[in-house]
Amino acid sequence: MTVGAAVQLYLDHLAVERGAAANTLSSYRRDLHRYQRYLAARGIDDLTVVTENDVREFLVDLRRGDPEAGQPALADSSVARTLVATRGFHKFAAAEGLTTTDVAHAVRPPRPAQRLPKSLPIDDVLAILEASGGSGPSETARTLRDRALMELLYSCGARISEAVALDVDDIDTDNRSVVLRGKGGKERLVPIGGPAIEAVDAYLVRGRPALVSRFNPALFLNVRGGRLSRQSAWQVLADAARRAGVDAAVSPHTLRHSFATHLLDGGADVRVVQELLGHASVTTTQVYTLVTVGTLREVYATAHPRAR
Incomplete structure (x- = not known):
């Protein structure tokens, strides 16, 4: 199955079976379409060939951004939110038999940057x-x-x-x-x-x-x-x-x-x-x-x- 078709199945699942709110669906759709475009740029259209490394590289890409393409780097909180959607998608794909394994299972969100206490001279x-x-x-x-x-x-x-x-x-x-x-x-x-x-x-x-x-x-x-x-x-x-x-x-x-x-x-x-x-x-x-x-x-x- 193509990545695009699988993404749509997952979004339908969220809307119909999970009763996700409109704002949640909109957020998931935006994040997963971003993931789909990333995979397409790597020449990946078949969901079964996606690997754990592809998911990890996706996170790196989000944090790095692409200034030439007008895509700013995402904050750690936004990267973590996008990963939630991506992990949910791959978990669904494995549970429905669309893939043999959940390739995103071991991928964790980036640790937020440590906020240092503000002191004065x-x-x-x-x-x-x-x-x-x-x-x-x-x-x-x-x-x-x-x-x-x-x-x-x-x-x-x-x-x-x-x-x-x-x-x-x-x-x-x-x-x-x-x-x-x-x-x-x-x-x-x-x-x-x-x-x-x-x-x-x-x-x-x-x-x-x-x-x-x-x-x-x-x-x-x-x-x-x-x-x-x-x-x-x-x-x-x-x-x-x-x-x-x-x-x-x-x-x-x-x-x-x-x-x-x-x-x-x-x-x-x-x-x-x-x-x-x-x-x-x-x-x-x-x-x-x-x-x-x-x-x-x-x-x-x-x-x-x-x-x-």
Whole structure:
């Protein structure tokens, strides 16, 4: 049987026997017609001569694209979707006796590219910290709170959700440490740097009393005296980045990622960073080592006499 005829049989099967939705059918038809054109370009019209290697090469072709023919490379997610249609087609062909084997059975979608955490250069982090709170005549309860919040996030690598969940009693300014409650309620004791302690002390003495309206154990308060929300804390970071002129996109994890990356750049052991971040597995933390490899390569390329 020809590939085209088999494709049509499969599409009819999806529509009639499987009751596939119109959008699903349209997607499968588009992907399988693309597969059919690929096989035709290789001189393959007989379904029984298609091999596993043909299917694998099809995926490679999708990822590579053909700029001259106006066919852009597909993203991994689109390649994976096309493979679902192709695998379903070959599974159907084998089950119906159109082929003796399912040649696509062992073909797996490409692994998505690993998304590296976004961290900022130290100078950008320092600019954000400076821009997060005013001083002198411009100092207010809110600016003191915002500076303390930003300093704390970067100093101990806390998640924003962990920072806004802090109570006053969780901070030990004498021992320069904080108790953070991570995922699953797991607690960890994390050291805090001198600048963060100074910012928190300033907020506790000159800022928080002006915000609190009733008893509230929360460390970071909003203007109504309630606990600061995660969304509001994120906005504090975004506003500080804008005032600092930092063009890079910032997220609730920006300072946390920067904390981890800068520690590793400074020579910290990955297992120590794991404990500070509260990761259950060191594998989660090791993604940051991929970030620092980029820094190592840049230094090598500029400093080693035989690097070029």
